[in-house]
Amino acid sequence: MKTDSLSERELATRCAAKDREAQGVLYTRYASMLYALCFRYVGDREEAQDLMHDSMIKAMDSIGTFRYNGEGSLNAWLRRLTVNVSIDRLREMSKLRLIPLDQTTEPDTLKADEDDDAVDTIPAQVMMDMVVGLPSVKRAVFNMYCIDGFSHKEIAEKMNITEKGSASILAKARAQLRDSVNDYLKRTMQ
């Protein structure tokens, strides 16, 4: 069977019917991306793998609730589900003190953009390391807002903080990333 060419709609329908082959396609098609997404949130490969598995199982169990809304909607649904699972886990881990929920405040300063085009020369993997290098709360807020398209309102609800708090954490995350970017550019220019 030509499973490689399954459209998102067909794939979702067959997965909802617990078609084992379609579930296999779902896994092969999205595992690496969702794994990277989880890693971006937790910064630990083992944990990311574990989370990806959990998300994938959850997706297979609840795909009946997915509503097809054009090509790309399954991708978006899976990503969103995975972000939610990741955030829940982060909150859980912070309760269990696996990671410190670092909310230390720093002066909220931003240097002017010197050379945004230079940022394009930074390899994706290095950018990933920069994001992962953020303390967990900043990392989560930056990821949700800037990369995964959550609003401050949604973030506030998920993270148990205020919208203002979310915005201010985001500013700090950006400032820290900006520093990482500048450091990196300085090092590589030499």
Add this chain to the structure above:
Amino acid sequence: MKQFDEKFRERLEGYEMKLPPMDQQAFWDRKANRDRAARRRHSFLSVAVGLPAAAAILLVLIMSINLLSIQRPAVYDESEQLAQLTTPIVTIASGSEIMEIARIDDFQEEDLMESDDYGSLEVAEDVFMLVETMPEFPGGTPALTDYLKKETTYPEQAREDSIQGRVLLSFVVEKDGSISNPVVVKSSGDILDAEALRVLSEMPKWNPGMDNGILCRVQYAIPINFRLN
């Protein structure tokens, strides 16, 4: 700022990472385990609902014939035990500014149910989650990581059977720094759980937690990963 965010989004949104070898197998094993556990839960639920219902009918029948009084069906005890899981097991130190009652949340509950051993989840009341000075493994987290790596040996049986996994252990650091109440929050099978518990119980004493100058019992958790190469 938009532009800056955009650069990160462009590169990282669809970013893929190479998964560890055998990941797919590990995934299907896990899914199969989950499905089995779900079926077990399901059948337990139908028993939990079914039996009392049947017992109630029986009870009415018996009472109507005015026979002896009968005892509560045993199933009630089990559901009471389950209810304990959702009650808070930890409170926050009174000296701490953060008022939060921590409880075992859904994902753990699920894992605990799977472990078939929720009876061991009785932690004394005065265990804190968050205190001013958190307890610390002597030498800090790096030392703890080194210690776990050094002391954990891969059980031979597990190696032969290619069993891998992550054991999540929670425990209490007592006022004298000793470890108590070890609980497997997330099991990876008896063999790996046992090794993880062994290493945990043989840990040297921690520097205990303090709040407002008072020694406190504090709950902690650590993950121990078992991976075959």
